[in-house]
Amino acid sequence: MSDFVDECRQEWKRLGVADAVANEMAADLTADLQEAEADGVSAEEVLGSAVFDPRAFASSWATERGVVPDAAGPGAGQVLTAERPMRMRTLALVAALAVVAIAGVALVARVSRSVGLVGSVHRAIPKPFVGPRAGIRFPVFATHGPGSELAHGIGILLLLVVVVVGLAAATIYWSRRARPNH
Amino acid sequence: MLRGVLDLCLLAVMQEGPAYGYEMTKRLRGRGLSMVGEGSIYPLLARLERDGLVETYREGSNGGPPRKYYRASALGRATLADGAVEWRSARDSIDAVLGPFEVEVRS
Structure with missing residues (x-):
């Protein structure tokens, strides 16, 4: 599952998400997936079809959170504009x-x-x-x-x-x- | 309509108590709802947080790493109450349409 999280990290970096925010999301995701694995639950059961497209998942999550540069919304203030x-x-x-x-x-x-x-x-x-x-x-x-x-x-x-x-x-x-x- | 209903489901399971992402997935599955088939709950939770419908805080869980807990805000609870009424109304209307059809197929 670390590959999945790594892909997410790359996507957040590409989108210009602040490192602190990306680290937080990656940590939450890693903890959840590790707990699911310990419960014998597959990543697909936790993430659904998103497990097959980590970049789209990461992009969607960051966009909804409002941490992608140029994204509108109250969370846009947290944006680190890498671009x-x-x-x-x-x-x-x-x-x-x-x-x-x-x-x-x-x-x-x-x-x-x-x-x-x-x-x-x-x-x-x-x-x-x-x-x-x-x-x-x-x-x-x-x-x-x-x-x-x-x-x-x-x-x-x-x-x-x-x-x-x-x-x-x-x-x-x-x-x-x-x-x-x- | 379904997208809004999924939001309501998340707000509803938070009424049991604050929960982190995977914990909410477990609660939903415990009620027979595997909503992640079409996508993860994480973007939904992010949107709820951005819209002020949930509040978050970090806390360690069973000696593990600190987790991000979600709980419905006052606005979230009001949204859940209104949304539940709307959903039941919509569900009744849809049942009224689909009900006879179901009987017709069975007969």
Whole structure:
């Protein structure tokens, strides 16, 4: 029967039930099942069909007790919101990525602005093809120094960090959602 | 209707005295009612507690671990009284419908 109680514990943990409440329910259940066993009564006689689906049983019990996060009712005050810290962490991660992305874009944009058109040079076209004054003016851009190149590199690096961390976070998130118990 | 009746049954066996979960199961079985066939009494007890129909306290039992005892609150006793009247009325109505049918089958 410890397997049954263990499954219940896992379900309560997944639901975000406070440890103290989960321990209490597990202790009550264990004591009842042990007493039933001593009386020669099977777990099925005590729990009914719930014995075949410990997770559903655990979920139903916790929900009726009002200890599942987001469950309405007077007992909702006892709820330990395990999902709330997760949401806060997600928000913090998104905010941090946004800051890093903005910094990266700002650096890249700054370097890009410093590469401007400063003039042009005339390149004559050989006479056999055109007239004596014919030619093409090629634009001349200012070159940036080593400092600008460093800033540009840092900006690109920051953007890469955002992409990699974002992809990793998205992969973890979707892999967790894909699991049947989550 | 049945769900409410199961609640009444739990409140009724608590009238014998405070009891913990398994003890209530034994009392119900002693009266020929094996209500756990469709589910455990634990979620029902939790709902009764949440709705203020029962009060709970912890106490050791026969040297074993402390158990959670349930007893009907004043609201629970009032609910039991009202519910018993409603159940008897419903039972009589249903008997009135099913009674002739039963006679017809037997004849």
